[in-house]
Amino acid sequence: MFSSGSLHHVWEIAVTNHACNLPNLSKGPMTAQQPPDEQKNVQARIMDFLADWQADQRQVRSFFSRLLDKFAELNANLDFVVRKGVSASLRAGGKPGALSHPLFCLVDVVEDSDGPWLSVCFYANTVTDPEQLGNLVPEGLLGEDGYCFDIEHPDDGVERYIHARITAAFAACSPNIA
Numbered sequence: 001m002f003s004s005g006s007l008h009h010v011w012e013i014a015v016t017n018h019a020c021n022l023p024n025l026s027k028g029p030m031t032a033q034q035p036p037d038e039q040k041n042v043q044a045r046i047m048d049f050l051a052d053w054q055a056d057q058r059q060v061r062s063f064f065s066r067l068l069d070k071f072a073e074l075n076a077n078l079d080f081v082v083r084k085g086v087s088a089s090l091r092a093g094g095k096p097g098a099l100s101h102p103l104f105c106l107v108d109v110v111e112d113s114d115g116p117w118l119s120v121c122f123y124a125n126t127v128t129d130p131e132q133l134g135n136l137v138p139e140g141l142l143g144e145d146g147y148c149f150d151i152e153h154p155d156d157g158v159e160r161y162i163h164a165r166i167t168a169a170f171a172a173c174s175p176n177i178a
Contacts (some may be wrong), residue, residue, distance in 0.1 A: 045080045049056075049088055049109075057115030059154050064118060067107055070163055074170050076104075085111055090101040094174060098135050101126070104156075105166055106141060118151035126172035127165045131160065134165075 019120045046068070053061055067090070071078060076092040083089075093103040101123055108119040124136060124145035134147040141148075149162055 015060070024029055033056050038109050042078055042080050045082060046078070046090075048140070053109075056117060058117055058152055060109075060116060060118050060151055063154060063159060064107070064109060065152055066159065067118075067120070067162075069167075070166050071105075075177070076170070087111060092170075094170070101144075102142065104169040106146075120151065120165075121146045121148040121171070122165055122169040123147075126169040128168070129165075131159060131161060 017083065050061070052067070058173040071090075071092045074092075075094075077094060079091040079093070080091045081091070084164050087108045090102045090109075092105040092107070104122070104126065106121045108121070109116050110119055121137070121141050123141055127134075127147055129147055132148045136150050137146045140146045147165075149158075149165070151162070
């Protein structure tokens with residue numbers, strides 16, 4: 001199993017080398033609950049996306065990679081859907097039947113003329129936003145109210161804040177996990 005730091009290192013190597021020849025991560029924490037073929041498919045889509053993500057005017061690609069690390073730390077199941085020229089959606093969920101929602105976090109990489117930016121979304125009933133950094137989006141997350149946090153540039157404080165929201169959302173959606 002990869003540690004959070006080593007997984008981030010693997011993602012960064014793939015991005016730096018523009019290659020997808022990674023060690024087999026199918027037994028790693030990111031997709032351990034999915035069938036093996038789906039694990040490889042999700043990993044391949046993520047790796048292809050990271051390898052293709054060259055222009056990073058807003059410098060948010062590293063933030064995205066660290067979100068992958070956070071999901072690995074939580075042993076999240078991931079799904080990844082790319083809509084070329086529009087956005088890419090990373091959906092973090094848990095073991096089937098373990099979560100009260102189909103996912104606990106949705107990360108969109110939004111294409112924009114000024115460069116990609118991130119929108120990190122949660123169900124409104126799973127997080128708090130004491131610093132009021134997010135936007136309440138009525139019925140915006142699979143038909144339910146959500147909070148979305150837009151990341152347009154690197155900010156260590158905001159990143160820590162988002163990581164805390166991820167932890168809270170995972171805990172709130174995971175009543176069956178001790």
